[in-house]
Amino acid sequence: MRPKDNDTLAQSSGVNEEARKTSSKGRIRTIAATSAFAVVAVLSILFKNQVRDLFTAAKLESIYSASDRYPLAVYFYDSGSAGCTLIHTSGGDVLIDSGREKAQNNVCDLLSFLGANTLELAVLTHPDSDHIGNFSEVIEEYGADRFLTCAYSESCKSPLYGELSETLRLYDIPIEYASPGDSFSIGGAKLEVISPLKTYKASNDNSVVIRLDYGEFSALFTGDISKKVEKDILESGRNIDCDLLLAAHHGSGGSSSEEFLEAVSPEYTVIEVEESLYLPHGDAIDRLAACSCEIYRTDVSGTVAVFSDGTSGGTVVMEEFE
Ligand SMILES: [Fe+2]
Numbered sequence: 001m002r003p004k005d006n007d008t009l010a011q012s013s014g015v016n017e018e019a020r021k022t023s024s025k026g027r028i029r030t031i032a033a034t035s036a037f038a039v040v041a042v043l044s045i046l047f048k049n050q051v052r053d054l055f056t057a058a059k060l061e062s063i064y065s066a067s068d069r070y071p072l073a074v075y076f077y078d079s080g081s082a083g084c085t086l087i088h089t090s091g092g093d094v095l096i097d098s099g100r101e102k103a104q105n106n107v108c109d110l111l112s113f114l115g116a117n118t119l120e121l122a123v124l125t126h127p128d129s130d131h132i133g134n135f136s137e138v139i140e141e142y143g144a145d146r147f148l149t150c151a152y153s154e155s156c157k158s159p160l161y162g163e164l165s166e167t168l169r170l171y172d173i174p175i176e177y178a179s180p181g182d183s184f185s186i187g188g189a190k191l192e193v194i195s196p197l198k199t200y201k202a203s204n205d206n207s208v209v210i211r212l213d214y215g216e217f218s219a220l221f222t223g224d225i226s227k228k229v230e231k232d233i234l235e236s237g238r239n240i241d242c243d244l245l246l247a248a249h250h251g252s253g254g255s256s257s258e259e260f261l262e263a264v265s266p267e268y269t270v271i272e273v274e275e276s277l278y279l280p281h282g283d284a285i286d287r288l289a290a291c292s293c294e295i296y297r298t299d300v301s302g303t304v305a306v307f308s309d310g311t312s313g314g315t316v317v318m319e320e321f322e
Contacts, residue, residue, distance in 0.1 A: 122135070126207045205224075245270070
């Protein structure tokens, strides 16, 4: 087994209870960590190394059992650093980014516990090191029917991207470049590319932005785009009103503009924290809090999982796995 897991205590922040209760987008409840988990968390602090394996097993087992009850799950994986999101459907899995290389936790562990087969779709939003990290290993262990990234990646000269390109070549998986309007149907879920709308100078701005629709449930995955791209997306007129938002660029102050958040009007926002870049930024947190969404952070909550049955007014469950 790989070294894995951390010992953070679970708690959510930025909760606006009133807005949550009056929401028309679905009944949503937050399930707190069980008392058994709390005991393990305390033990983790006191005897960090001794209980690490036990803690990890409890966390992953809980994820596995919850995933069995809903046809759609979105995992904002606590890799220990940066971007890594897994969409698990009855028809297969979609991985959006894979964290940083040699990060604390490896998404292969989650895929293994979920009993994942070949990925239906693998998406590298952009080739920065905090998103591409474990992709070669994921491809080697699980493979992918399709691999999608931005056209900007074509010019990337980093060793990690070179290694990934070679792995994809060895496994005979062609690299596809995302264009707005590209869509994928997987297990009853529809994924649509929203951006990049053009080629930008900055790597982050070229991030593949994807909208997910599953019945009445919707989510938006924004990679590391800045306010500039958010503005372009708004001007494109595409529908970005969603229940769930992955905050752009790990909650950077240069992203999550008021106008963009107003258009998305999320009930829930998850921040895949990038501590080495001192993200998220307080300004972005303030803007997210002002739009009355619940905010979850992977450095506080660990892996954040969202489960949906996709029915109108149906159940969406937010769970935190510390
Ligand atoms: Fe990033």
